Amino acid sequence: MMLEQTVNMSPHAAFAINPVLRWALRYRARGWSVIPLLPRAKRPLLRWEPFQHRLPTTDELEGWFTRWPEANLGIVTGAISQLVVLDVDPAKGGSASLTALEACYGRLPPTLTAETGGGGRHFYFHHAGCAIACAIGLRPGLDLKAEGGYVVAPPSIHPNGRPYRFLPGAHGELREPAPLPLWIASLVREPERRRGHPISWWRQLLREGLKEGERNSRLASLAGLLLHHGLEPGVVEELLQGFNLGRCRPPLPVEEVHAIVASICRTRARAQQRAARAPAPSKEGEPGSVASPPASV
Numbered sequence: 001m002m003l004e005q006t007v008n009m010s011p012h013a014a015f016a017i018n019p020v021l022r023w024a025l026r027y028r029a030r031g032w033s034v035i036p037l038l039p040r041a042k043r044p045l046l047r048w049e050p051f052q053h054r055l056p057t058t059d060e061l062e063g064w065f066t067r068w069p070e071a072n073l074g075i076v077t078g079a080i081s082q083l084v085v086l087d088v089d090p091a092k093g094g095s096a097s098l099t100a101l102e103a104c105y106g107r108l109p110p111t112l113t114a115e116t117g118g119g120g121r122h123f124y125f126h127h128a129g130c131a132i133a134c135a136i137g138l139r140p141g142l143d144l145k146a147e148g149g150y151v152v153a154p155p156s157i158h159p160n161g162r163p164y165r166f167l168p169g170a171h172g173e174l175r176e177p178a179p180l181p182l183w184i185a186s187l188v189r190e191p192e193r194r195r196g197h198p199i200s201w202w203r204q205l206l207r208e209g210l211k212e213g214e215r216n217s218r219l220a221s222l223a224g225l226l227l228h229h230g231l232e233p234g235v236v237e238e239l240l241q242g243f244n245l246g247r248c249r250p251p252l253p254v255e256e257v258h259a260i261v262a263s264i265c266r267t268r269a270r271a272q273q274r275a276a277r278a279p280a281p282s283k284e285g286e287p288g289s290v291a292s293p294p295a296s297v
Contacts, residue, residue: 018065018066018069019155020065020069020070020071020072020073020155020156021061021062021065021066021069023073023153023154023155024061024064024065024073025058025061026174027073027075027153028055028056028058028061031055031081031082032055032075032076032081032083033051033052033054033055033056033075033076033080033081034051034055034056034061034073034074034075034076034153035048035051035056035073035074035075035076035150036064036065036068036071036072036073036074037071037072037073037074037152037156038071038072039068039070039071039072039157040072040157040158040159040161041072041159041212042072042074042152042212042213042216043216043252043256044074044150045064045068045071046064047259048074048076048150049259049262049263051076051080052076052078052080052147052148053080054080055080072152072156072157073152073153073154073155073156074150074151074152074153074156075150075151075153076149076150077134077145077146077147077149077150077151078131078132078146078147078148078149079131079147082126082127082128083124083125083126083127083177084125084127084132084144084145084146084180084184085122085123085124085125085144085145085146085151086098086108086122086123086125086142086143086144086145086184087116087120087121087122087142087143087144087145087151088120088121088122088123088141088142089118089120089141089142089143090119090120090141091118091119091120091141092140092141093140093141094120094121094139094140094141094142095141096140096141097139097140097141097142098139098142100139101139101142101183101187105181105183106181106183108123108178108181109178109179109181110175110178111123111124111125111175111177111178112124112166112174112175112176112177112178113166113167114153114154114164114165114166114167115164115165115166115167116152116158116164117152117156117157117158117159117160117161117162117163117164118158118160118162118213119162122151122153122164124177125177125178125179125180125181125184126176126177126178126179126180127146127179127180127185129180129185131146131147131270132144132146132147132180132185132188133146133147133148133188133267133270133271134146134147134148134149134220134267135187135188136217136218136220136221136224137201137221138187138188139187143217144184144188146188147267147270148263148264148266148267152164154166159212159213202222202225205218205222206243206247208247209246209247209248209249210247210248210249211248211249212249212250215244215248215252216252216256216260219240219243219244219248219252219257219260220260220263220264222240222243223236223240223260223261223264224264224268226239226240227264227265227268233261233262233265236261237257237258237261240257240260240261241254241257241258244257
């Protein structure tokens with residue numbers, strides 16, 4: 001059905017024919033925050049930051065997916081949905097990285113799992129504890145989508161035309177996510193995370209630029225790096241706006257780059273507040289001390 005034929009369709013009629021709306025309402029019923037994304041893309045169709053703090057209403061969902069019946073679906077991760085998603089990209093070494101981690105910490109528990117349109121995997125986990133920040137580049141080919149992030153969800157369509165889909169399991173395709181393994185949370189907080197990517201990785205990113213599908217996450221990583229080294233948020237945004245125009249293919253809208261920097265600033269501020277409130281760790285060997293996981297695998 002052509003877009004112009006559906007724009008003026010009633011929400012009831014749209015629900016009857018639009019599987020995306022049906023899935024959006026299904027996610028909403030689970031308590032997950034849903035946002036509309038550009039068709040066959042990952043960029044939000046609206047300012048999505050408010051939905052990190054509240055769920056969309058059913059009226060909003062019906063309005064969005066009646067207006068944009070071919071939109072992709074995003075699920076906001078973090079505290080609002082009580083979800084953390086491990087994103088495994090085999091093309092970037094994610095399968096090997098996950099195998100190495102499982103050999104060290106144990107296999108992931110059976111959980112809700114989606115196959116991405118690009119051939120990767122999204123492992124959904126329930127997490128209702130303290131906030132966990134997104135971790136881009138947790139290991140080669142592994143990203144963790146948590147506070148301040150979102151994932152593209154079924155039945156979205158990848159730019160290559162392939163759909164995102166949940167893998168079948170013993171409890172059906174929309175099984176309950178398993179609790180987040182403690183070792184994944186520990187990896188996000190380990191000192192090794194502070195070192196981030198090697199300098200060669202950053203040089204390649206700056207030299208080659210970014211293509212669609214990686215612009216948001218990599219610009220967020222770059223913003224985090226620059227902020228970590230003491231640059232003011234305004235300077236960071238100015239640098240990213242220039243990099244976006246010169247090296248992103250195609251460039252993101254100016255307001256989206258602004259939103260990326262603002263989101264990373266908020267995430268860093270929350271992390272600093274949590275660190276300030278946390279009790280001082282006990283020394284190694286004292287009661288209550290816990291052995292750290294291996295720094296790298």
